[in-house]
Amino acid sequence: MFLARVIGRVVTTQQLPGMLGEKLLIVQPLDEQRAAAGDTLVACDAADSGLGDIVHVCDGREATLALHDSYVPIDATIVGHVEEFAHDGPAPRISAGDVEAPGAPRAGMPGASGASGASRAPAPRPPRAGRATQAESDAAREASRRRGAASEERDERELLP
């Protein structure tokens, strides 16, 4: 399994029956700097990708398990659409403070066990609810709203081209 960028597509008219209807794309494997690494290959598309997308490709026997028919001569399938790729190289996309502790569920990953993955920017806990004055809680709400907006802005920047 590796990361790749979709750089083209392939159209075939004559193909095996099990492959009918499967979209074929040309992908360029990438390294951690998102630079091209290795030879391009043709991959089946199970994640509705388009030109220029950074995708997650599964290769080998498991590639066909993502397709409708798993006995087809296909050795690479796009199984995911990469939105964010954080790494520790020279050009990090996020700051060190944004990297969760090892083992923590990745915020923003859909389906990461419901509640924990549901919100990318959890609302800050209101300060001592019950004892806070109205003005304090208003200020906290306002700060929370601003933080949410800033976080969304950051998310926009993190989106891959």
Next chain:
Amino acid sequence: MKLGRVVGTVVTPVQHPAYDGRRLLAVRPINPDGSDAPGERMFVAVDRAQAGIGDRVLLMAEGSSVRAIVGDERAPIRCAVVGVIDEIEVEGELLFPAGAS
């Protein structure tokens, strides 16, 4: 199994359902001394060992074993991080963590 270093995390909002709830890591295969293994591409692997960025890990990059670990024989998953490495010793010489970068 391969030795690897976790170089990043991967977030895929649109993905095959078999990946739902699974954390994906980008793993660079390494030599025992920590240098990048030549001719190996970077892997994307499902995290089964609670690994984080920078950790030396055991990477299983062979389909059927990984499907067994994952518990779904129909999952299109081929690579998994199955352990976090504490020590690497080769011919009596401690290469890790002594040479940790």
